[in-house]
Amino acid sequence: MKIILITLIFTLGFSLSSQTLAAEWRRYESRNFIVYSDLSKKQTLKKIHSFEQFKLSLHKFLNISESAETVPFEVYLFRNKQTLRKFTEKYNIAGFYMDRPGHPLMVVGPGSDDTIFFHEYVHFLNHRLGNFVYPRWYSEGIAEFYSTLDFKGNKAIIGGVPQDRLGWLGRSDMLPIKSLLEPGDSFKSHRFTGRFYATSWLLAHRMMLGPANGMKDYSDPFKKYLLRYTQGEKSADVFFEEFGVDGKEISNDLRRYAGMKMWNAIGIEVPDIPTNVKDHSLNEQEVVNIKVRLALASNNWDYAKTLLSENKKLINSEGRAALAIIQGHASNEVGEEASLIEELLEEQSLSGVAHAYLAHALWDFAEKKPDNRGALLEEALSHFETARAQNSLYGENTLLVKVYWELGRRQSALNEIIRLLKLNPASRSVNLLAGEYSIKAGMPQDARLFLNRVVDWAHSEEQAEKAIQLLAQLDDIDAQAE
Secondary structure, rough: EEEEEEEEEEOOOOOOOOOEEEEEEEEEOOOOOEEEEEEEEHHHHHHHHHHHHHHHHHHHHHHOEEEEEEEEOOEEEEEOHHEEEEOOOOOOOOOEEOOOOOOOOOOOOOOOOOEEEHHHHHHHHHHHHHHOOOOOOHHHHHHHHHHEEEOOOOEEEOOOOOHHHHHHHHOOOOOOOHHHHHHOOOHHHHHHHHHHHHHHHHHHHHHHHHHHHHHOOOOOHHHHHHHHHOOOOOOOOOOOOOOOOOHHHHHHHHHHHHHHEEEEEEEEOOOOOOOEEEEEOHHHHHHHHHHHHHHHOOOOHHHHHHHHHHHHHHHHHHHHHHHHEEEEOOOOOOOHHHHHHHHHOOOOOOOOOHHHHHHHHHHHHHHHHHHHHHHHHHHHHHHHHHHHOOOOOOOHHHHHHHHHHHHOOOOOOOOHHHHHHHHHOOOOHHHHHHHHHHOOOOHHHHHHHHHHHHHOOOOHHHHHHHHHHHHHHHHHHHHOOO
16 A cells, blocks of 8 residues: 655644535435434535545555444434534533444534544544553544544545644643543543643654654554553553653653644545445434434433424334333333333334334333233343344343343343444443453453453543442452452
């Protein structure tokens, strides 16, 4: 593969053209993405082309075979910020990624460039295909590095300059290197987080392209550092030891690098992009269903309920099954969900998603009906398996594993976890599930592997909390065995 060095002006920027708003929702299916969008068809196809272009260019640059990554991405594109905000508690968010078992999901808001998607896709790819456990600074820095990928004619340019990161470096200076390598719980500070991301990007850029810009080549010590980090040596001192420098020397090196007026970047020829995209408009009922699906996936139960109550005339079996889940969660006592479940069980032609929701509602209902729990779980299992056969579980896999386990079909539970790991080994939620059930199955070494992945890949203490609790449980088991 021919790689061309391309000179980048340090003040590289971009502009956004005005866009025409669209009124209808459509579903699009390309080679690698399923997209729901209310942008204009022209805008949506442009974004899908950009997503495909980024994916294939990155795979080409990293020499990743197409067979190595087959999990489909589901993407929601919103033209309206107010609508997007109904699915998340974060007011100023431009988009978000959801680590849903079996079906990764991305939401992208209006006015966003494609770097949000690019950044999250790099995280997904790193965890899915990497043999290393990456420190957080590198995980975020390399995602920033690749997310600046830009296209100039028939060339993909890798190693551009993210203007927001430069802004942080200009306003606040770099983060001290030791704080970068061992951030602890400092992310509660907005200023720290901004400096962390900016310095992470700069150090990752320095490691990747420093030699091409006349700086010392640290490739070998960097690989040794990552290997030791993967093996559990996570102290900042390991970094300094392998690089043969202290924090002050690294900081000075980075300042010299950041002070360059121009950088060389990497250019590769853009691969051929598949142009076959299927699409069709969604009717009002289908729009309600996909919005309810996203609201439930986002754990925004109130908004899902609002959508269903405001669109009663449009509710079909999928909507009623979703409502059965919501009503079941509203009280610890049997309520209106009972009649909905009974009606749904009589229907002969449920959709795959309706089967998944009905199974979820039956699981919750079984909690309230202990005398009939076994029969209810058997019924739930039947619907879970039907939904899986139609590739429509949409994150309900965790409950399927729980049902298998409680019914004594433990190998089936483990097989489902293995299936999910093969489909998406990068998923934190799947690795957490694998860790939890490895403990139940008496496989502590496997459990530690999966749970440590969750801790290392977590973006927050909240994401790592349950894994840390399960690791502590393993420590107690080991202590009792001594």
